[in-house]
Amino acid sequence: MDLTNFEPTRTLPGLLVDRSGREPDTVAMRYSREGVVQSITWRSYANRVRDLALGLAAHGVRRGDRVAVMSSARPEWVFAALAVQSVGGVVIGVYPTNSAAEIEQLLVHSEAVAFLGETATELTKVAAIAARTPSLRLVLGIDDAPPALPEPVTAMTWDALCDDGARHAGENPDRLSELVAAGSLDDAAVLFYTSGSTGAPKGVTHTHRTLQHAIQSFAGLYPDIADRRYDVVGFLPLAHVAPALVLVFTPLLTKLVVTYCRIEAYEDVLRSVRPTSALWPPRFYEKLAGELIARTKSWPWFRRRAYDAAMWVGRRVAERRWSHRRPSVPMRIAYAAALRTVFLPLRATAGLDRLRVAYTASAAMPESVLAIWQIWGLDLRENYGLTETAGCPVAHFGQPFPRPGFIGRVFPDPRFQVKVADDGELLISAPLLFTGYWRNPAETEAVLRDGWFHTGDLVERAPHGDIRLIGRKKDVIITLGGKTINPQPIETRLKESSLIDEAIVVGDARKYLTVLLEPSASTDAPSPDAVVERLRAEVARVNADLARVEQLKDFRVLPRPLDVERGERTANGKIKRTAVVNSFAALIEDMYGANDDAAIADHVRSKPS
Template identity: 30%
Template sequence: MREFSLPALYEVPADGNLTDIVRRNAAQHPDVAVISRRTGGGWRDVSARDFLAEVHAAAKGLIAAGVEPGDRVALMSRTRYEWTLLDFAIWSAGAVTVPVYETSSPEQVRWILGDSGATACVVESAQHAAVVESVREALPALKHVWQIDAGAVEELGRLGQGVTDETVEERGSVAKADDPATIVYTSGTTGRPKGCVLTHRSFFAECGNVVERLRPLFRTGECSVLLFLPLAHVFGRLVQVAPMLAPIKLGCLPDIKNLTDELASFRPTLILGVPRVFEKVYNSARAKAQADGKGRIFDRAADTAIAYSRALDAPAGPSLGLRIKHKVFDKLVYGKLRAVLGGRGEYAISGGAPLGERLGHFFRGIGFTVLEGYGLTESCAATAFNPWDRQKIGTVGQPLPGSVVRIADDGEVLLHGEHLFKEYWNNPEATAEALADGWFHTGDIGTLDEDGYLRITGRKKEILVTAGGKNVAPAVIEDRIRAHALVAECMVVGDGRPFVGALVTLDEEFLARWCADHGKPAGSTPETLREDPDLLAAIQSAVDDGNAAVSKAESVRRFRVLPGQFTEESGHLTPSLKLKRNIVARDYSADIEAIYAK
């Protein structure tokens, strides 16, 4: 057993809550732009004073509508200015925010709103409103649904005109540090998302210590960050709250289709994203270079950047020849890449999935250091991250100051600290299992080096994490696909990949009947039919049924029919007929690669 900790750099307020942040900013930095909203003509800054006023106006509307202290209010929207405004307004009304992915299926919406007992819900669009309406009969506690695109913020403002400033100040002080701030639903292996209760203390401990450890990246009046991650994800909430706590300017971007253009427009000094963002920057730059006939130059520049970064970790540093090559490519290539990332920043923070050493060295080599971190919903986002001045590429960094990381005898990563979640909502059994002996059991396998840098080497639990940072519970969709008569087994794949895929085996007994019904030759086998259009259409219908139970980000986009079977004899199933996922992934690696081939 090995453990490592760092002293806390931030003192969590003994009795405060997150509304203290916006009140403090308005008092101490009234004219500082703390948030910026996307408009048709560009970006419009909002000062700390004005943001507080808008938060209080929306909070008054919630209070007038009957939202009580401790009530749960759901938010289903893309990342946008109103999300952050309403999040702080919900807290200012003394209530608890329940985020819902804007891509969630009706089944997921029904479960999250029903399990949390949400009394109100704010959605973004008419489409979202229709999803909520389709399950509203199953939600007796739900009293109000407001729609952002239909003027929800303005409606709340009008509704709250009779509520006094004293009332909203009083409400904003009701919640204490150990009271719930949000319930974030995270995928579970049983298929039902668990409501992870994060307190105001959790966010203070998390965001306060991140800001202080990375203080040069959070300089008030100088630094800014562009938020484009989904706010239903705990990493997105970190990106929202930490800049407010610093404070630095936060830009809210709802649409990332033209992310590079938006980066050039907003020009953030710091980017927080998932590995897929940085992969896209690299891949897009390389593709453009090849299209322009400069592919060889780009590849040489990339190799030079990686070699230069690796040499920075060596005692002697980069050689003279490498420094000269690096300087030449800085003018030809690296400067242009930094401009694509906004032109002002030198650092980024990556989380949600593994970044990969090659990509880490590439970005540091071009002068844009990506600091990799690691965390879970239960740890309020980052529980470890690389410090700006002592990075170790290939690790996920040192523990959050004020917390402890322990490696158990079986290699599992255990966590302890004020940033951890309080409980799973309405699920004491799962809470007791996860927080055994006062330590949170992550289900991940890792190692700690002599300096306390953590490496994640595997996963005990079966949750997949896509390259975009989306947690996917395989059982949810596998069970639905497996219910089709033609399907014998299904294994969802996608860990570290851009999207979710699936390996499918056929039920050989039913296959013979299906062949007779569809005019296929007698004696046809899975191997002879695996590319048959009619068979693929039938399997696609099974996949479509499975996709109906999950969000778009979790849905299977491509599948591969396998020629054989998963059996105990083949080594792919346990005696209790559970999939040996690592063995299947190894034996069918070529089929998995075929799913993701261009």
């Protein structure tokens, strides 16, 4: 793939048809089930997509229809996406953790005609709201049969639909090719719904063209990926834009081979596959680093001393890299020995010894976490992308072992451009940009102006040209797991209670959300403990309607009202979130307890004993 002059020529299903013709017996993907890894060839991949696509067409799914898929990361998600696109439809990912209310909201907003659910859990949720989704006509169960559904919704199993499709394929072997040939590069291919808001959802529309330019930018992270096989473990939810791009669509244009597995099993599968490519939210790097550090503490005395010496060398090599100074020859020799005898064996216990370059995105990466992996020899780099870009217009392309705190430079294709507005907002113009928010022209026009996408992120450019994120224009929270959450709808729900005057949700760069509550002055309770219990019930009430990632894991009662003079409110009474977080930092820390990032930071700074 020529990264600087790439131009799509075929739709995504068209790429599948071509690939299955050129490399029918090459491994296209793998999956781990009950500890056993099995392979799927390009021929088998295309045949499964064909049967499902023709089955969908036989049951009324037409060009332009929206089809929702609610499943863990597995080959069936991929087959469904390509089958829907083969008939000219638009696939919508639904998070397995979404509540019934959120599923209803998404299906109604998108006017989805079909829903594919993995197990009885997902199918029961959609059955509960099916009567209130007027466009829904077909519900498929991948592993389990759907429960009873109201008329006129048809309930079927995945296997039964594929059997129908196989019969149609036998009657007309060219039918799939005919359907695929009717597609256009500028047809909508996927709606990625922005996560975390319980208000009106926004469906980010990407076409076959924009997604392939997004793949182009991802391929820039691994420039030889079109010619050399890379292995990646796929466990993150495919409803999210980055996993969908990397794990579903990138293999169509590259030699990336995905091994799918359930998220509960990903650590075992990492050790089995030993991936050579990774793009994860910061939380996964932090979690694995914490586990590896803990492992070193149980090593025998001699091995522990060797690790301390290796860390001493590794820190100094990392510092020289960050200041663009070349380590001395003796230092390079010592580091090569530390890497071979200490760091790679340590990483091998997590299955990461073959991984040379890895990436993180979707949330702020603690600098200490990035530093420890670089010390251990993993060239871990931050990059920048949003649902609206799908790919990474800004990253450390060809910049090994970058200094923590920067997201890199613009992708090296003249069609990709960035600029910084007068107020510091990052603006992007590139062929990977989404085409608009689904049936929401007002929101689209607010962020796409004169060919530039207004990201809402505030940045600054360093003298050496790299870009640093410094904040956001809007009050949104990005958790350590990479979920973008609008706190205001959650706070509004809490303040519906007569017991609560003010609620401030926190959780930016944290594992989960918590909330600070200011009780109503009129709250009538016999004791402070009774107030706390009533507030706990109100938090539980709101949590019941939230997705797992949005749920409030703990709360604290503010010891005093928020104050204008302390800068916690504006003159007209609005909350100043940053000031509140600073004022009650100790109260917030109490809700999170031990912090992996702090432990890793101490480890990075500590001296050998």
